[in-house]
Amino acid sequence: MNDEPNLSAEEMIERLAPMLSPRQRLRGIVALVSGSAGTICLASLWVTEPTALPGHTRFAFAAFILLCLAWAGYGGWVVARQTPLFALDRVIAAWITLTASITTSAIIIAVAADRGSGLIPALPAGAVLIAASAALVLRAHIRRAMLLRRKRELTGRDTP
Incomplete structure (x- = not known):
């Protein structure tokens, strides 16, 4: 007969589905690396600008840096999720x-x-x-x- 103990539906779901599929892990890593690279690139451009930038340009830089940070945070969260x-x-x-x-x-x-x-x-x-x-x-x-x-x-x- 069956040597395995009776499993609850929750336990069966956990056994059937991996905690984080390779595809999810790859998506998370891509988001983490892209967001981090975008943040570093945009921050470097902004900081090394030789002249004072207009207010709307500073706002655009800040907004895009925040969006890159959001993607990096999302990627880190997906990869760390258990x-x-x-x-x-x-x-x-x-x-x-x-x-x-x-x-x-x-x-x-x-x-x-x-x-x-x-x-x-x-x-x-x-x-x-x-x-x-x-x-x-x-x-x-x-x-x-x-x-x-x-x-x-x-x-x-x-x-x-």
């Missing part, structure tokens, strides 16, 4: 992407308005970027909800 994520990593990544899209679009639109180069290319490009990012957020939330619902079905628990 439990199944149930698509939480995708939700967080999608929100970072939406924040980056909104910030980038706002900066591009502000620069276009400041230069008087016309908002016609900037507005639709920003709208497309933001819409695509919002779709990723929605998809990530739907996927996470589906996985958590399935987990509750298998475990019989009402834990989030």
Whole structure:
């Protein structure tokens, strides 16, 4: 017969799914390295600028450095995580992407308005970027909800 003890559904889930798949680990490492490299590169450019930069340029540098730090933090969190994520990593990544899209679009639109180069290319490009990012957020939330619902079905628990 079966020599293994009876396992709960939670234990079966933990045995079936690795704590962090190689793909998740690679995504986390790429985010960590890219975010760190972006932070170092942008901070180096900003600090070594020979002249005083205008306020909106300093704001853009700071915003992009913060976004790079967010990606580095996200990557470090994914790599260090020791439990199944149930698509939480995708939700967080999608929100970072939406924040980056909104910030980038706002900066591009502000620069276009400041230069008087016309908002016609900037507005639709920003709208497309933001819409695509919002779709990723929605998809990530739907996927996470589906996985958590399935987990509750298998475990019989009402834990989030």
